[in-house]
Amino acid sequence: MTPEMTEKWLPQPPVVTPYNAGATLIKAPSDAIVLFDGSNLSKWENAAGKSAEWTVHDGVFTVKKGTGNIRTKQRFKDFQLHLEWRVPKGIEGKSQLRGNSGLFLQDMYEVQILDCYQNETYANGQTGSIYKQTPPLVNAMNKPGEWNTYDVIYTAPTFRKDGTYRTPPGVTVIQNGILLQYNTVIQGNTPYIGFPQVVPHGDGPIGLQDHNDDSAPISFRNIWIREL
Amino acid sequence: MTPEMTEKWLPQPPVVTPYNAGATLIKAPSDAIVLFDGSNLSKWENAAGKSAEWTVHDGVFTVKKGTGNIRTKQRFKDFQLHLEWRVPKGIEGKSQLRGNSGLFLQDMYEVQILDCYQNETYANGQTGSIYKQTPPLVNAMNKPGEWNTYDVIYTAPTFRKDGTYRTPPGVTVIQNGILLQYNTVIQGNTPYIGFPQVVPHGDGPIGLQDHNDDSAPISFRNIWIREL
Amino acid sequence: MTPEMTEKWLPQPPVVTPYNAGATLIKAPSDAIVLFDGSNLSKWENAAGKSAEWTVHDGVFTVKKGTGNIRTKQRFKDFQLHLEWRVPKGIEGKSQLRGNSGLFLQDMYEVQILDCYQNETYANGQTGSIYKQTPPLVNAMNKPGEWNTYDVIYTAPTFRKDGTYRTPPGVTVIQNGILLQYNTVIQGNTPYIGFPQVVPHGDGPIGLQDHNDDSAPISFRNIWIREL
């Protein structure tokens, strides 16, 4: 198969202009685990289990191209996650080569992060898509240089003895206060080429993607999670 | 039956202290219908279909005791709703007689609004409960005098020919950025005395409750809705 | 509370006359665990974990009044269950005092067994109801003296740390080939008096009820189960 075969271009989700607070909207409540408070990446590691090498600066951290994905040291089951991300002002490129990163749920299921502000791409690869599966309901991007918020509610799968889903994973994604996915059934993992595969797993970390291209110095801040 | 019979007191949802923005968190995005922008109640009416008589002042509106519930003139099916509410600083009273109002989904299903800050009541009557049905996951109250946000996602029921639910209504409630209900199945209407009843209905308005007691001058602001 | 408070009488499910095979319809497939093959109750025990004292005769077994409920020695999670049951010809009595037994799923949730052939009772206490919760879609009774089949598909709940349902139990019931319940959400246990309570549990046995009244010598045969 080719990557293009799992791209779904139409219909393009309608564009909605969010209210832009211009500031952190929702800080961690008292029962949250703070995954990034602006100071360091001590809660994160790289794919080899070593220190995360992304760059911390000015209270945020930024993808360092070529150092690979990072993930939390802690593993989670069901959760509510808040994070904020920003693509740099003046970003260039188009489609998937413009501010591409991703949020991995249980290190397995990617919710796309991409600069989709006036940047057309396949609907099921757009920001807030379950990558190569389900497009978001709408396109709710802030402009490059502005922060976007993600509020994510995730329900982990359970498995049958044969390794298929007994109950599939599900996810709700709210970007900038606007609903993109509502308890969407996740059909399996989210490969670039080919179909979703169902792979049995237990609790897993939160991951962030280094897309390893020059257009992707995405920054993150204010990340917290509540176990449900 | 008596009202007490449908009270469920234990377990009490754990208390979570939210981040308090001290300000409006999320204003209406471009595709939202603004139901209250601070100026007047032109989008609302009372139970008789006449002008809503609650009090508008200082960019908010406040329950006017004895004038009855109000509801939107427009009717909705599935939606994402944002609203903010506040109980007055220095409020007195206890249990259900302290800042009691309610949010009615399709004029039928009440999500409780109540001052639950250091105020014990039955769990399925607490703020964010499906009234007399399902307690919230946690108690995420701000203090009296501070604003609370509600972000609500609602899926309308469909009905069989015999009037029972073919698919029941479901609701997600997020208060101050903290998940209280996640796609909770609503079992029927939400009476004070007796069991939930399933009553066939079509699209319906958003309603707000005048609890008609002296402890309940609840104020509201920044109300918008997106049809899903 | 009184027992009557949790009775729901209207609407009465419509009567459907099933095709009556007059014979065992579906015997155990190759991967089923046979729970009763006509010979003895070796797979069953009483509530004290001692030998089941119900009466085996003529390839069937019959409730022995006063000896208490019986349950399988083996415990199950998700399953497909087949069983057949018969109320004696010439049975007398009315409402709940006419051929009352019950099928307990994981020893916790009762699917009602009752002679509802020309015998009115509350809808949520009728054959195929989730007892005191959800009425069956229809009344699909064979006459007293004839065998009824139950084909049941059950999905066990998962629990949150606080003991509430993370995913609730669900059940499908087909009587005499006719759908009575379809993946119905079970709200908690099924008491005679009061509300469903959510009680955390793991795998559990299949139980059958001794209703301990003179009108209830219910017989059973051809019981098998497939783990899902």
Added chain:
Amino acid sequence: MTPEMTEKWLPQPPVVTPYNAGATLIKAPSDAIVLFDGSNLSKWENAAGKSAEWTVHDGVFTVKKGTGNIRTKQRFKDFQLHLEWRVPKGIEGKSQLRGNSGLFLQDMYEVQILDCYQNETYANGQTGSIYKQTPPLVNAMNKPGEWNTYDVIYTAPTFRKDGTYRTPPGVTVIQNGILLQYNTVIQGNTPYIGFPQVVPHGDGPIGLQDHNDDSAPISFRNIWIREL
């Protein structure tokens, strides 16, 4: 894309040997619409809305190669369907070229019918699969020359204004008394080549497939449906 790209071969569903009644198991209950009673195809039509040309003989009807699919004249929403089908004794061929037909739900979603008795094929093309989507839990075939029963429970989708599923279609399939699919989410239509597409539709007929090859003279009998 090629047809092979949407074949999923592993894991192969385990083989379960059903009890074979050697006879019609479940005839129509009193509230069913009988779609075939052994006499004629008056309830059916071809794709052009003309008379169904399949062959009626000996109380059954058989696919007539090259005459095309047939479908019921009546349209349905949610339903419980019973039908029986048989591949001829001594059938030859392999994989998809051995007794291939199909059951179309609302003329849109194919539940596969195929001789899978000692005949390996891709799992998501096996009898009881949602074609090219979801394999059955097990392989519960009777031998060629013997009748197979299908008991199917179907829930129709509802659609959003943009034509995507608001609630997806779901289906339960029981073959020879054994569960193959349990309220499985249907992701879209079921093409031979390419991905499931979501196409808005209303009520629809039950369809049966003429696979138009020499190995496929499948016979049918005892078809009835109950609207839910």
